[in-house]
Amino acid sequence: MKLRTPxxxxxxxxxxxxxxxAAAQPxxxxxxxxxxxxxxxxxxxxxxxxxxxxxxxxxxxxxxxNSCHNxxxxxxxxxxxxxxxxxQRGPINSPTVLNSSMSLAQFWDGRAKxxxxxxxxxIANPGEMAFTHRLALDVIVSIPQYREEFARAFGAGxxxxxxxxxxxAAFEETLVTPNSRFDRWLSGDAGxxxxxxxxxxxxFKDIGxxxxxxxxxxxxxxxxxxxxxxxxxxxxxAEGRVGxxxxxxxxxxxxxxxxxxxxxxxxxxxxxxxxxxATAVETMGQLQLGNSFTPEENASIVAFLKSMTGxxxxxxxxxxxxxxxxxxxxxxxx
Amino acid sequence: MKLRTPxxxxxxxxxxxxxxxAAAQPxxxxxxxxxxxxxxxxxxxxxxxxxxxxxxxxxxxxxxxNSCHNxxxxxxxxxxxxxxxxxQRGPINSPTVLNSSMSLAQFWDGRAKxxxxxxxxxIANPGEMAFTHRLALDVIVSIPQYREEFARAFGAGxxxxxxxxxxxAAFEETLVTPNSRFDRWLSGDAGxxxxxxxxxxxxFKDIGxxxxxxxxxxxxxxxxxxxxxxxxxxxxxAEGRVGxxxxxxxxxxxxxxxxxxxxxxxxxxxxxxxxxxATAVETMGQLQLGNSFTPEENASIVAFLKSMTGxxxxxxxxxxxxxxxxxxxxxxxx
Numbered sequence: 319m320k321l322r323t324p325x326x327x328x329x330x331x332x333x334x335x336x337x338x339x340a341a342a343q344p345x346x347x348x349x350x351x352x353x354x355x356x357x358x359x360x361x362x363x364x365x366x367x368x369x370x371x372x373x374x375x376x377x378x379x380x381x382x383x384n385s386c387h388n389x390x391x392x393x394x395x396x397x398x399x400x401x402x403x404x405x406q407r408g409p410i411n412s413p414t415v416l417n418s419s420m421s422l423a424q425f426w427d428g429r430a431k432x433x434x435x436x437x438x439x440x441i442a443n444p445g446e447m448a449f450t451h452r453l454a455l456d457v458i459v460s461i462p463q464y465r466e467e468f469a470r471a472f473g474a475g476x477x478x479x480x481x482x483x484x485x486x487a488a489f490e491e492t493l494v495t496p497n498s499r500f501d502r503w504l505s506g507d508a509g510x511x512x513x514x515x516x517x518x519x520x521x522f523k524d525i526g527x528x529x530x531x532x533x534x535x536x537x538x539x540x541x542x543x544x545x546x547x548x549x550x551x552x553x554x555x556a557e558g559r560v561g562x563x564x565x566x567x568x569x570x571x572x573x574x575x576x577x578x579x580x581x582x583x584x585x586x587x588x589x590x591x592x593x594x595x596a597t598a599v600e601t602m603g604q605l606q607l608g609n610s611f612t613p614e615e616n617a618s619i620v621a622f623l624k625s626m627t628g629x630x631x632x633x634x635x636x637x638x639x640x641x642x643x644x645x646x647x648x649x650x651x652x
Numbered sequence: 653m654k655l656r657t658p659x660x661x662x663x664x665x666x667x668x669x670x671x672x673x674a675a676a677q678p679x680x681x682x683x684x685x686x687x688x689x690x691x692x693x694x695x696x697x698x699x700x701x702x703x704x705x706x707x708x709x710x711x712x713x714x715x716x717x718n719s720c721h722n723x724x725x726x727x728x729x730x731x732x733x734x735x736x737x738x739x740q741r742g743p744i745n746s747p748t749v750l751n752s753s754m755s756l757a758q759f760w761d762g763r764a765k766x767x768x769x770x771x772x773x774x775i776a777n778p779g780e781m782a783f784t785h786r787l788a789l790d791v792i793v794s795i796p797q798y799r800e801e802f803a804r805a806f807g808a809g810x811x812x813x814x815x816x817x818x819x820x821a822a823f824e825e826t827l828v829t830p831n832s833r834f835d836r837w838l839s840g841d842a843g844x845x846x847x848x849x850x851x852x853x854x855x856f857k858d859i860g861x862x863x864x865x866x867x868x869x870x871x872x873x874x875x876x877x878x879x880x881x882x883x884x885x886x887x888x889x890a891e892g893r894v895g896x897x898x899x900x901x902x903x904x905x906x907x908x909x910x911x912x913x914x915x916x917x918x919x920x921x922x923x924x925x926x927x928x929x930a931t932a933v934e935t936m937g938q939l940q941l942g943n944s945f946t947p948e949e950n951a952s953i954v955a956f957l958k959s960m961t962g963x964x965x966x967x968x969x970x971x972x973x974x975x976x977x978x979x980x981x982x983x984x985x986x
Contacts, residue, residue, distance in 0.1 A: 371724050380735050385714075390705050390972045397984055401714050405739035407985050582974050585981075594977045635969045638724045640916050643928045647919075650731055651741050 348523065348532040351501040352417060352578065352628060355492040361471040366489030368467070368636045369482060375454045376447035378403055379648025383440070383486065387415035389631060392582025393493060398590030403448035410556050411590035414583045416631070417576055419491045421538030426572045426588045428541060429562045433487035438479055451479040456646050458482065463639030495579055495628030503625075511625045518622030521615055526607050535576035536626060543571045544588065547608035554589035581624045595620045682857065682866040685835040686751060686912065686962060689826040695805040700823030702801070702970045703816060709788045710781035712737055713982025717774070717820065721749035723965060726916025727827060732924030737782035744890050745924035748917045750965070751910055753825045755872030760906045760922045762875060763896045767821035772813055785813040790980050792816065797973030829913055829962030837959070845959045852956030855949055860941050869910035870960060877905045878922065881942035888923035915958045929954045 357363055369375065373382040386400040386408075387393050393416035395401075400408035410426055418424065424436035440446040441454050458464045459477050468477045471485060500519070502510035511519075522528055533539040541559050544550045550570070559568035572588050580586070585593045592598040599619050603609040611619065641647075691697055703709065707716040720734040720742075721727050727748035729735075734742035744760055752758065758770035774780040775788055792798045793811050802811045805819060834853070836844035845853075856862055867873040875893050878884045884904070893902035906922050914920070919927045926932040933953050937943040945953065975981075 373722075373725075374730075378735065379731055380719075380729065388707075390970055391707075392974070395714065396708075396975065397713055397982060401712065401984055405984075584975065593981060596977070630971050632968055632971075634966055636724055637964050637966075640726070641730065641918065643930070647927060648731060650735055650739075 347504055348528045349500075349504070349536045350534040351504045352420075352494050352496040352498070352534050354496045355494050357492060359471070359488060361467070362485050362488040363492055364489075364636075365464075365467045365471045366485035366487070367633065368464075368638055369458075369486050370489050371636050372638050374457045374638075374641070374645075374648065375441050375449060376403065377449045377453075377648065378447075378650035380650055381447050383415075383437070386412040386440070386446075389415075389493070392416060392579050392630070393418075394583045396584060398585055400446070402446040403444070406445045408445065410554070410588050411585065413575060414579065415490055416493050416495050416583075417535045417578050418538075419487075419494070420533065420535040421573060421576070422540065423573060426556065427559045427562050428573050433490050434483045437483035437486040437490075451482075453646060454482065455479060457641075460642055460645040461639050462642070467639075493631050495630060498578070498626050498628035500622070500625040501628065512621065514618050515622045515625045518615075518618035518620070519625075521611075522619055522622055525603070525609055527602070527619075530574045530606075531577050535578050537574045537576040537578075540574055541568070541571045542574050542606075544605070545570060546606045548605045550605055552587075552589045552591060554591075556588055558588075577623055577626060579627050579630075581627045595623055599623075681838055682862045683834075683838070683870050684868040685838045686754075686828050686830040686832070686868050688830045689828050691826060693805070693822060695801070696819050696822040697826055698823075698970075699798075699801045699805045700819035700821070701967065702798075702972055703792075703820050704823050705970050706972050708791045708972075708975070708979075708982065709775050709783060710737065711783045711787075711982065712781075712984035714984055715781050717749075717771075720746040720774070720780075723749075723827070726750060726913045726964070727752075728917045730918060732919055734780070736780040737778070740779045742779065744888070744922050745919065747909060748913060749824055750827050750829050750917075751869045751912050752827070752872075754828075754867065754869040755907060755910070756874065757907060760890065760909075761893045761896050762907050767824050768817045771817035771820040771824075785816075787980060788816065789813060791975075794976055794979040795973050796976070827965045829964060832912070832960050832962035834956070834959040835962065846955065848952050849955045849959045852949075852952035852954070853959075855945075856953055856956055859937070859943055861936065861953075864908045864940075865911050869912050871908045871910040871912075874908055875902065875905045876908050876940075878939070879904060880940045882939045884939055886921075886923045886925060888925075890922055892922075911957055911960060913961050913964075915961045929957055933957075 370383040373380050373385070375382065381403065386395045388395055393414035395412050397412070399410055400412045402408055413426065419433055422428070424430040424433060425439070430436040430439060438451060441449050442451055455477060458468075465477065468481060472481050475481075499510045500515070503516075522531075530540060530542050531537045544558070557569055559571045560566060562568070580595065584595070585591065586595070586598040587601075592601055596616055599616050600611060603611050704717040707714050707719070709716065715737065720729045722729055727750035729746050731746070733744055734746045736742055747760065753767055756762070758764035758767060759773070764770035764773060772785060775783050776785055789811060799811065802815060806815050809815075833844045834849070837850075856865075864874060864876050865871045878892070890906075891903055893905045894900060896902070914929065918929070919925065920929070920932040921935075926935055930950055933950050934945060937945050
């Protein structure tokens with residue numbers, strides 16, 4: 319939004335004040351506070367945490383879920399696109415696992431309906447962990463401590479990919495980031511964010527960003543076209559949701575990414591082309607809304623976005639049970 | 653040791669009983685208990701932990717110290733040889749970082765005199781993290797939280813590779829594994845290990861394994877030739893300590909690896925050729941001592957070795973400070 323006269327600045331500030339007053343009624347806001355995780359099945363979550371960190375679910379024995387959804391790095395790998403088995407270049411930017419349970423579907427194109435369905439994908443993807451579900455199960459079943467943990471988590475019954483992905487998904491569901499300063503503001507603490515951040519939020523709403531970036535995750539609630547007003551130019555060949563629906567309407571439509579913890583999950587967009595938040599905000603304004611932000615506006619939106627960095631999941635680094643002589647060995651170089 | 657008559661079994665058992673009685677005097681034992689880490693500089697250790705887990709110290713932004721010295725996996729990667737930048741095949745088996753501060757030197761050939769000197773190696777090794785110290789420092793210096801942490805840890809002064817490696821080494825010095833069942837036995841708890849484990853320890857001493865595997869880490873106190881009685885056949889080209897001393901006497905002499913947590917640090921030997929403890933024990937007996945163990949002897953030594961798995965370091969997964977627009981970006985694919 320090019321602010322051509324000082325007059326236009328005033329409504330924004332005025333709105334900001336109104337929003338400040340309205341903070342005690344977060345029910346009115348299109349972004350909702352993130353609630354802390356409720357762990358109802360601790361044994362399943364603990365098992366899932368181990369599996370999430372276990373590189374033996376990959377052919378090489380080197381790549382785990384945490385490799386590309388690194389929980390030291392905002393649940394992402396901070397690479398343009400990920401590195402897969404044999405250093406293959408991934409096709410798309412790795413989305414953060416944080417708050418991913420709040421998305422309407424998983425993967426950029428939504429091809430998995432939930433985290434459980436998603437978790438099986440990379441294990442068997444030749445460009446990622448390059449394993450098979452059968453071989454991953456052979457590894458797990460060969461390890462007595464895993465057998466005990468599965469029994470503790472799920473009771474009797476086979477160790478199958480259904481239970482493996484259910485455990486991983488149960489751990490991932492705990493990876494939420496409540497208590498950001500913005501959430502404290504949403505919950506009525508008017509001083510939790512600065513005037514600049516509040517102005518950024520107001521502009522974010524006024525200009526229309528919030529039409530797609532809404533809900534508790536400030537995203538993940540819909541599929542939208544990348545390049546609404548102006549076409550997005552990229553060398554990345556990803557086609558978006560059309561690959562799932564085979565409906566041309568869905569070409570270049572991607573799941574709207576969450577903006578929670580976006581300060582940590584650079585670089586941005588499905589192709590990872592935007593290395594900074596300032597660039598991402600500028601590009602989104604132009605391509606999706608037909609607006610050019612002033613430097614001050616851009617800075618205020620960036621400041622608002624950074625106020626959505628929440629408490630990161632904190633947990634003890636898991637200790638993985640050792641392989642046994644029966645465990646199939648990794649095959650990194652073939 | 654082929655036990656050809658039942659007569660020979662008796663001395664072993666008798667010795668075991670004597671050893672059991674002697675347990676209250678661990679001063680007599682060639683393997684010493686591991687002491688818990690004393691953290692005298694917590695700010696340095698905390699900083700070092702972050703650096704140990706930070707993949708931005710590599711060219712790709714994908715490989716951290718923890719990639720090959722994975723603290724979920726006994727401080728090793730459990731691969732025959734490690735995977736480096738661009739999926740390069742490493743030349744040698746990654747030694748565990750656990751209890752590594754107790755070694756007389758670092759690397760298999762002892763080319764680094766201590767952990768601090770070691771820590772700078774992989775960062776700049778083109779086959780490992782493939783970065784340069786200068787670029788790693790550029791990354792660190794560009795991140796305000798790191799600048800603050802260095803000031804907290806070291807006071808005023810430049811952030812240089814000396815301080816980076818000092819912090820990493822300080823963290824690694826905390827990675828000790830006290831309180832194994834064997835250590836409890838050493839400290840006088842006669843019931844802490846089984847009769848089979850005790851018999852294994854006695855045989856381990858009687859047959860001569862302990863001449864090299866001694867001290868608190870049960871190794872790391874000397875360089876020894878791989879293949880004393882019988883030449884070791886391997887396709888691995890590593891030459892050992894001769895590369896450091898240029899003395900032919902040191903050809904195929906390697907630092908004796910620790911046997912602490914050896915249950916977790918498979919596969920074994922500098923070339924990672926032995927996939928199980930049973931194989932490693934058999935090969936060592938033949939090549940170093942000219943003995944063939946019976947299956948029962950082999951099993952008792954393996955049982956003893958597993959009694960040296962200590963308490964693994966437990967700590968919260970570190971959260972890394974985010975890059976800034978000034979931070980040099982990783983270059984994984986070039």
